[in-house]
Amino acid sequence: MTTPLLEGRDLxxxxxxxxxxxxxxxxxxxxxxSVAPGETLGIVGESGSGKTTIGRAILGLALVTGGxxxxxxxxxxxxxxxxxRALAKDIQVVFQDPYSSLNPSLTIxxxxxxxxxxxxxDKQAATKRVLELLDxxxxxxxxxxxxxxxxxxxxxxxxxxxxALAPEPRLIVCDEPVSALDLSTQAKVMELLLDIQRxxxxxxxxxxxxxxxxxxxxxxxxxxxxGEIVEQGPVxxxxxxxxxxxxxxxxxxxxxxxxxxxEKRRADRARLRQTQHNQDVQAxxx
Amino acid sequence: xxxxPSDSTVVQPSETDGEEVRKGALARLVRxxxxxxxxxxxxxxxxxxxxxxVIAQHDPNEANLYVVxxxxxxxxxxxxxxxxxxxxxxxxxxxxxxxxxSALIGASVALTIGTxxxxxxxxxxxxxxxxxxxxxxxxxxxxxxxxxxxxxxTGGDYRATMLVFGVLLSPGIYRxxxxxxxxxxxxxxxxxxxxxxxxxxxxxxxxxxxxxxGPIVIATAFLxxxxxxxxxxxxxxxxxxxxxxSFGAMISEGFRNIGLAPTQYLWxxxxxxxxxxxxxxxxxxxxxxxxGAQPKAQKIAVAKLVDGFEADAESEDTPALLSIRDLGIAYxxxxxxxxxxxxxxxxxxKPGETVGLVGESGSGKTQTAFGVxGVLPNEAIVTRGSVRIxxxxxxxxxESTLRKLxxxxxxxxxxxxxxxxxxxxxxxSQLVEGIRVATGLSKRExxxxxxxxxxRVGIPDPRRTFDSYPHEISGGMAQRVLIAGAVATEPKILIxxxxxTALDVTVQADILDLLRDLQQEMGMGIxxxxxxxxxxxxICSRICVMKEGEVVETGEAIDVFANPQHEYTTMLLNAILDxxxxxxxxxxxxxxxxxxxxx
Numbered sequence: 001m002t003t004p005l006l007e008g009r010d011l012x013x014x015x016x017x018x019x020x021x022x023x024x025x026x027x028x029x030x031x032x033x034s035v036a037p038g039e040t041l042g043i044v045g046e047s048g049s050g051k052t053t054i055g056r057a058i059l060g061l062a063l064v065t066g067g068x069x070x071x072x073x074x075x076x077x078x079x080x081x082x083x084x085r086a087l088a089k090d091i092q093v094v095f096q097d098p099y100s101s102l103n104p105s106l107t108i109x110x111x112x113x114x115x116x117x118x119x120x121x122d123k124q125a126a127t128k129r130v131l132e133l134l135d136x137x138x139x140x141x142x143x144x145x146x147x148x149x150x151x152x153x154x155x156x157x158x159x160x161x162x163x164a165l166a167p168e169p170r171l172i173v174c175d176e177p178v179s180a181l182d183l184s185t186q187a188k189v190m191e192l193l194l195d196i197q198r199x200x201x202x203x204x205x206x207x208x209x210x211x212x213x214x215x216x217x218x219x220x221x222x223x224x225x226x227g228e229i230v231e232q233g234p235v236x237x238x239x240x241x242x243x244x245x246x247x248x249x250x251x252x253x254x255x256x257x258x259x260x261x262x263e264k265r266r267a268d269r270a271r272l273r274q275t276q277h278n279q280d281v282q283a284x285x286x
Numbered sequence: 287x288x289x290x291p292s293d294s295t296v297v298q299p300s301e302t303d304g305e306e307v308r309k310g311a312l313a314r315l316v317r318x319x320x321x322x323x324x325x326x327x328x329x330x331x332x333x334x335x336x337x338x339x340v341i342a343q344h345d346p347n348e349a350n351l352y353v354v355x356x357x358x359x360x361x362x363x364x365x366x367x368x369x370x371x372x373x374x375x376x377x378x379x380x381x382x383x384x385x386x387x388s389a390l391i392g393a394s395v396a397l398t399i400g401t402x403x404x405x406x407x408x409x410x411x412x413x414x415x416x417x418x419x420x421x422x423x424x425x426x427x428x429x430x431x432x433x434x435x436x437x438x439x440t441g442g443d444y445r446a447t448m449l450v451f452g453v454l455l456s457p458g459i460y461r462x463x464x465x466x467x468x469x470x471x472x473x474x475x476x477x478x479x480x481x482x483x484x485x486x487x488x489x490x491x492x493x494x495x496x497x498x499x500g501p502i503v504i505a506t507a508f509l510x511x512x513x514x515x516x517x518x519x520x521x522x523x524x525x526x527x528x529x530x531x532s533f534g535a536m537i538s539e540g541f542r543n544i545g546l547a548p549t550q551y552l553w554x555x556x557x558x559x560x561x562x563x564x565x566x567x568x569x570x571x572x573x574x575x576x577x578g579a580q581p582k583a584q585k586i587a588v589a590k591l592v593d594g595f596e597a598d599a600e601s602e603d604t605p606a607l608l609s610i611r612d613l614g615i616a617y618x619x620x621x622x623x624x625x626x627x628x629x630x631x632x633x634x635x636k637p638g639e640t641v642g643l644v645g646e647s648g649s650g651k652t653q654t655a656f657g658v659x660g661v662l663p664n665e666a667i668v669t670r671g672s673v674r675i676x677x678x679x680x681x682x683x684x685e686s687t688l689r690k691l692x693x694x695x696x697x698x699x700x701x702x703x704x705x706x707x708x709x710x711x712x713x714x715s716q717l718v719e720g721i722r723v724a725t726g727l728s729k730r731e732x733x734x735x736x737x738x739x740x741x742r743v744g745i746p747d748p749r750r751t752f753d754s755y756p757h758e759i760s761g762g763m764a765q766r767v768l769i770a771g772a773v774a775t776e777p778k779i780l781i782x783x784x785x786x787t788a789l790d791v792t793v794q795a796d797i798l799d800l801l802r803d804l805q806q807e808m809g810m811g812i813x814x815x816x817x818x819x820x821x822x823x824x825i826c827s828r829i830c831v832m833k834e835g836e837v838v839e840t841g842e843a844i845d846v847f848a849n850p851q852h853e854y855t856t857m858l859l860n861a862i863l864d865x866x867x868x869x870x871x872x873x874x875x876x877x878x879x880x881x882x883x884x885x
Binding site: 016036037039040047061084085086088089091093096097100101102105106111114118119153160163166182183184187190198201210211212213218219236239250253254255256257258260261262269 | 411473474475477478479480481482483484485488492493496497646647761790791792793794795798799817818819820821822823824843844847857858859861862863864865867868869871872873874
């Protein structure tokens with residue numbers, strides 16, 4: 001395997017608690033993961049599992065209380081100020097909610113130009129680049145002069161992707177980027193993300209609660225449960241032969257869009273639940 | 287192309303500002319009579335003050351013993367003269383200047399300090415403790431008393447006094463700015479800007495200030511009013527230099543002279559009153575235009591019917607529990623024309639069956655469900671069709687009939703379990719209330735029924751959940767509680783609007799199992815509104831696919847999945863990510879030019 005682009009080692013992330021001398025609450029309890037250049041690492045988990053927090057820690061938006069995040073062999077977990085800002089060129093983000101991730105009072109063009117301007121691009125070059133980016137994500141050129149509210153959820157998410165692409169990063173953290181979208185829109189945005197990756201070789205950390213989505217876009221998957229990665233591996237192995245009991249439950253809980261297959265899965269799930277319940281009882285008795 | 291057009295209109299981001307909005311705000315302000323009238327009066331006053339030396343023929347402090355207490359209309363003294371023989375008009379006009387300068391100094395000091403520290407305290411969490419403390423301390427100072435005590439320091443100069451007063455006013459602005467900044471800095475677009483390498487000062491200027499600007503402008507108008515009255519108050523008490531003409535000093539002198547020449551008291555009091563009233567009214571007008579009318583809570587009412595509405599005549603084949611025929615629901619567009627969001631929907635529900643109402647956002651599926659429940663928002667208008675529950679027409683039925691139906695025959699499970707529980711009351715008391723209203727049971731009976739139901743919906747410790755507040759239970763538990771409430775009266779029809787969308791998949795599977803069990807037990811007909819075909823495949827026996835307010839395909843679930851008839855259904859089914867395809871292409875590494883790696 002090639003050297004990882006990004007590597008988390010025993011990463012612990014906490015959430016600060018308000019109040020004098022109160023200890024932060026640990027949300028992620030020491031996870032290990034790595035992403036190679038051009039690769040997608042899917043991070044699956046349910047709400048409150050800490051999957052989003054892992055993403056935020058990589059972005060420098062959450063408090064890392066233990067372990068390291070190495071990018072290009074350098075620990076970035078505690079960078080601040082200018083050093084962190086310099087990373088903007090390499091690490092970018094696409095958030096879940098396309099409504100609150102764009103400033104409602106800035107035009108699409110202003111939003112897209114901002115990351116370029118802070119990196120010292122002159123205005124003309126930035127404008128030209130903005131048009132390129134809009135074209136790349138399949139939006140019309142005149143979108144630059146318009147405000148976010150004129151666009152649908154799917155279009156806004158395209159804008160968010162364009163903003164992430166602006167500095168030609170090597171890693172994009174995608175935090176549930178398609179969860180808020182309609183089915184047909186979701187498929188198109190996923191296709192766009194895949195195309196971009198194949199073309200530019202950017203690596204993704206793809207955080208999602210939806211196994212089907214993760215399965216589609218990831219090379220490797222990590223399953224997060226209660227702040228720990230309970231299972232990790234190539235996508236096919238994890239999603240067809242899961243070893244961890246939680247992964248097994250998760251897989252069988254996702255309904256298949258086919259009444260007959262779903263009936264079978266439901267029976268499997270009931271059976272699995274019974275087995276696991278019995279095991280728990282035995283473990284408790286022992 | 288990427289989505290239905292209505293998508294963009296569903297969620298309007300709340301905003302107080304923006305390039306376009308700002309231009310619009312000014313235009314709206316000019317059209318508001320209250321703003322125009324009060325604004326013009328203020329401007330006239332300010333101009334009069336600036337032209338004081340031109341309009342009045344005397345210096346405000348020039349005393350002429352020949353005109354002591356001269357009545358209004360005396361030559362050269364249009365408003366008369368005071369007890370020291372000074373020109374009242376001149377003093378009045380110069381008092382306006384004093385008031386304006388006071389307002390400017392007081393408001394700008396408060397604004398500068400409050401905004402600067404509000405931004406810092408709101409954005410940098412670490413500094414918030416210090417700023418909070420400081421401004422709370424400032425707030426505890428007794429304002430006027432302090433200003434009087436500081437007289438030796440300010441030397442009686444009202445400008446220095448107003449400087450200090452500005453500091454005392456700053457906590458108000460600080461609080462407004464700090465609150466809004468905290469709100470904005472939690473927005474994802476601020477996070478995105480941070481990740482883009484935007485510096486904090488630029489984020490504050492560009493993303494935060496634009497949002498807090500509106501409320502600050504409004505607050506400033508009121509600050510000006512406060513500064514003026516405080517300055518007048520101090521002068522009335524005789525604090526400060528006597529040579530500065532001011533409303534307060536004039537009122538004070540007029541007051542002492544009220545028996546001899548009552549109008550001396552009248553002029554300054556009137557001017558000060560008008561000035562302050564104008565400032566307050568102008569501030570209110572400003573608030574209305576900048577922030578807009580606050581959105582009103584949506585009222586739910588009996589569905590309004592379009593003029594001349596007549597429910598469709600009963601057809602012969604109505605064995606169905608619920609029968610919707612050609613239902614149309616419309617909303618008035620800004621131009622006044624009706625815009626139909628549900629266009630001729632027909633649907634039947636039999637006892638014990640589950641019909642899936644499937645569609646993307648804006649397809650009208652939820653509106654249809656609300657139409658059946660009779661809980662459409664106030665603006666909605668039913669344009670056509672018929673909805674019969676057990677043969678009873680509910681369109682146009684009085685609220686009393688509907689209430690009875692809702693309590694008895696038809697129940698509802700919402701999408702967001704948490705927002706459908708009142709955070710102020712315990713789960714139990716909300717359940718008991720619902721059960722009592724619907725069944726007329728006594729409190730004790732209702733409680734035991736509620737506990738039974740909680741156990742039935744699979745809550746491990748019903749008694750504890752009964753006594754819990756909504757924030758103490760998980761989303762999955764909350765949804766179970768709502769289901770318990772919904773089935774309390776053993777309804778014949780259950781309408782579930784995306785009941786599992788807000789839940790995790792493992793919880794979703796449990797909730798679907800629960801619905802299935804309850805249905806078998808009670809024989810309810812369920813209408814399940816959803817966008818998730820997996821959920822449909824799991825629980826629905828029939829499907830209704832909706833697109834832009836119309837049903838494009840109805841059929842047995844198995845048939846529709848195996849052999850969709852409408853191209854839209856086919857498109858939707860194809861958009862579902864296949865279970866069997868996993869990503870197989872290996873990572874490509876094009877990489878960007880090595881300048882990035884050489885660091």
